[in-house]
Amino acid sequence: MEPAQSMTSRQAPGRRNALVLSKRASRLNRLAALLGHGLLLLLTLSSVLSVLFIFYFIIRDAIPFFQLRGFREFFAGTQWYPSANPASFGAFPIFLGSMLVTAGAVMVAVPFGVCASVCLSDILPFTLRQLVKPVIEILAAIPSVAFGFFALVVFAPRLQADGGGLLSVASWMIGAPVAGLTAFILSDLLTAGLSGTARWVGRGLLLVVLGALAFWGLWAAGSFFRSLDISSGTNALNVSIILGIMALPTVISVSEDALQAVGRELREGAYALGSTRAETLLRVVMPAASSGICAAVILGVMRAFGETMVVWMASGNAAHVPSPWYNLLQPVRTLTATIAGDMGEADHVTGSERYHVLFAMALVLLTVSFVFSWLSERVVSRAVRIRGGQ
């Protein structure tokens, strides 16, 4: 007690209230606060700065390429021979390859991911959901080189050996339930005007007809797939499927969050008005969560577009335009794989064009990712605004 008292008296001479700081002490405090804020700001800015630095350095090393070779060859040329003499840097097949692979991955990831998120958020009982969700999240933790190894060593030989058969089985497994459900719903909707026994008979007849139609379609698709000869297993289809699986956790968790955010009131309101669960989901919950689902899709696209290891290992890396151009069964080369694969030999000490072209590609990659990221940001903020406004 004694020393404390003497201290206060020393710090604030002539003041009785020990809580009031002296001018010097308060100035010191303010300085300390300023320093603390400054430090926090600096730490926060470091990540912003690193983004700016990445842009700066990539643009700085990309510009010399465009100065040397112009834009036309790079964006429209189809001859990619960076190591030849004279070299040619037509990167169009590589852009196309990246787009094909990403589109393929989206075709896998979006239907599966959105359906899974609906199931997780609205169908599964709570305890089961608590079990399933962590398992899906483990998928995100598997390193991409493991996926690449699987794609190269297991999946590619399978695709070559009986890829057509696999595809036709897959088309049956996915197509049969979807077609059955569609036939059921359609027959119900189309006979809505009838009543009594006529409705039941009409519905049954329609169901049989539509079911037969669907079966014929599936059979045709199955035999078409079975007749396909996949000569090389390391192709765009292989990586599309693998990338789609890799993008699944992102798509599922983001769109599930969006569905959860819709809230109980809307669902209960819909049920109270007499909607079935399917109607509630399709007409109320999913439209309300649509922007979140959009953001999920965009994030999934980015995940597939930026992935390197899997495409480097299993896409075949042939820099050509497939014939026809949308043919997923031919090998393709992507931007990321080209940068990863060509970096070693392309030294700025030794060869300049070959080095700078990789930065030009990195710039394209960065710009696309930036645009996508900005888009998803926009979509999400719009969703928040709408929800807040309602």
Next chain:
Amino acid sequence: MTLNRTWIVGLTMVGMTAMLAGNVFGQEGETTKGAVTIRLDGSTTVGPVVKEFAAYYMKNNPEANITVSESGSGNGAKSLINGMCEVASMSRFMKDNEFKAAIDKGVYPVAHAIAVDGIAVVVHPANPVKGLTSEQVRDIYTGKITNWNQVGGPDRAIIVISRDTNSGTYECFEEIALQKERMAANVEYVGSNGAMRQRVQSTPTAIGFLGLGFTDRTVKALEINAVAPNRQTVVSGRYPIARPLFLFTNGWPQMGTHLHAFVNLYLTRKGHEIIEAIGFVPVTDY
């Protein structure tokens, strides 16, 4: 508690001092035979040889510490030029511009040809084709021949696989087998010898090329111009697709140093054994 902490701090400091001292001695070790660190970087083809060399040398000379990185011939040259390694292992000779860059940085690359590597053209074991001519190999890779029935095989399209343009194996194949003609656009590229073997052994219609040291029973090495790739044909130069493998040092290593002894390991009987065990051919023909 406090005692423990003091001990830990003390031990850490002793350890750091020892490491620092090791570094200092390491610097000197290049001229005198003391503790020394030798860093190797470069070709994935030469990699297995220098790894074995390093293991053998470190077993006999515990004071030598040898690290081996495999990042490709080009990266090896880059490391040597930038002083990031003492020895660059390369599956091709240094290029003009690499030499120039080295001289500009005060590095004088000296080549040590330690072994000869044949590049085997490989197909699936079930492929009935036994051999090709140099012209046929060139035509397949440039896209003039696209079906196995054009070279006496079944009526199946050829899946042509190449190593990535980043590898010394590719550059060697391009120079010797393709004679600098451009590969067809639909040629697939793989990133390593292992991936190449994996692709060829699982693809019945594939053709690829591998360093002789990486071929095994899971793939079939073709005869080129009726000469099978093996030790005798490669060392005598009769097998057409062969190349020497190099170590590059900055100047000829000073006699009597660890670096000198290590780089010249390929001249010893043990060195020959290692090179042969991996599948390359020693340069000395005795």
